[in-house]
Amino acid sequence: xxxxKELLQKVFMHPVLRHALEPLAEQISSLGLExxxxxxxxxxxxxxxxxxxxxxxxxxxxxxxxxxxxxxxGRVPKNRRNALKFFLRVQTIGLGYMPSGVPAMxxxxxxxxxxxxxxxxxxxxLAAAEAMDELxxxxxxxxxxxxxxxxxxxxxxRVDEWRRYHAIHAQHHMAQLKGAIRYVRTAKASAEAVKx
Numbered sequence: 001x002x003x004x005k006e007l008l009q010k011v012f013m014h015p016v017l018r019h020a021l022e023p024l025a026e027q028i029s030s031l032g033l034e035x036x037x038x039x040x041x042x043x044x045x046x047x048x049x050x051x052x053x054x055x056x057x058x059x060x061x062x063x064x065x066x067x068x069x070x071x072x073x074g075r076v077p078k079n080r081r082n083a084l085k086f087f088l089r090v091q092t093i094g095l096g097y098m099p100s101g102v103p104a105m106x107x108x109x110x111x112x113x114x115x116x117x118x119x120x121x122x123x124x125x126l127a128a129a130e131a132m133d134e135l136x137x138x139x140x141x142x143x144x145x146x147x148x149x150x151x152x153x154x155x156x157x158r159v160d161e162w163r164r165y166h167a168i169h170a171q172h173h174m175a176q177l178k179g180a181i182r183y184v185r186t187a188k189a190s191a192e193a194v195k196x
Contacts, residue, residue, distance in 0.1 A: 011126045013133040016160075020167035021129050027177055028053050028125065031118035031184070040183035047110065049118070049180045052173050053125050054110035059169060060128040062108060063162060066149040067135040076146045081155030089154040093161050098172040105152060129166075136162055 011018070028036065031049055039048040047055065070077060081089070092098050116124075139148035140159045147156035154165065 011130050013130050014136070014163055016163045016167050017129055017133055020170040021126065024053065024056070024170055024174060024177060025122040025126050027174075027181060029118045029122040031121075031181065033115060033117045035181075035184045035188070036118050036121060037115050038180075038184045038187065040180055047176070047180065049177055049184070050113065050116065050121055051110040052177045052180060053121050054113045055104060055108055056170060056173060057125055057128045058108040058110065059166070060132040063149070063151075063166070064128075064132045064135050066151070067132070067139050067162075070149045071135065071138055071142060074142070076143055077148070077150045077156045079147065079156050080150075085153065085155040089157075089161075092168060093154065093157070093164050096164075096168050098168055100172075132166075133163075 013021075028049055036050040037048050039051070040046045136148075136159050142148070143159070145158055145160075147158055149162065150156045151162075151165065154161075157165065
């Protein structure tokens with residue numbers, strides 16, 4: 001993991017994101033190419049370690065696209081939040097609770113990806129987060145404390161809310177990532193015990 005430590009030192013992002021994302025980068029970087037592709041309970045729609053991180057990368061890209069569009073227009077988005085979006089926003093961003101078992105939006109499901117080692121995945125993960133955070137910083141300069149983009153589930157959000165959302169979302173997937181890694185390590189240990 002020394003390469004990951006060097007990579008983390010080169011990444012510049014807001015402390016809220018750094019605190020939430022570094023542990024995932026450290027976890028995934030410990031996996032080899034094959035280990036990152038093994039999904040727990042095959043056939044049960046469970047994601048392998050790489051798919052979990054790919055999902056988070058896709059959410060970073062989605063946020064980056066929303067922010068870039070808003071920065072280009074230069075206008076503060078209108079608040080079109082309905083009661084459901086308000087409730088989801090309070091639950092997730094206000095209370096920090098993201099329920100398990102809710103399927104991801106189709107746009108952020110990791111259907112296609114190139115298998116990579118944990119170190120490579122961690123590098124792309126942190127680079128995508130850093131690029132998104134640069135746009136968040138630009139949005140803060142342009143819009144101040146006003147909303148700077150609209151999330152499909154939560155409605156319009158300010159920069160601090162986007163960062164909190166991504167931090168909570170990352171923490172939500174940390175247990176899933178640890179479970180996938182634990183499954184890989186247990187399966188590997190079991191296979192080695194059988195060979196002995």
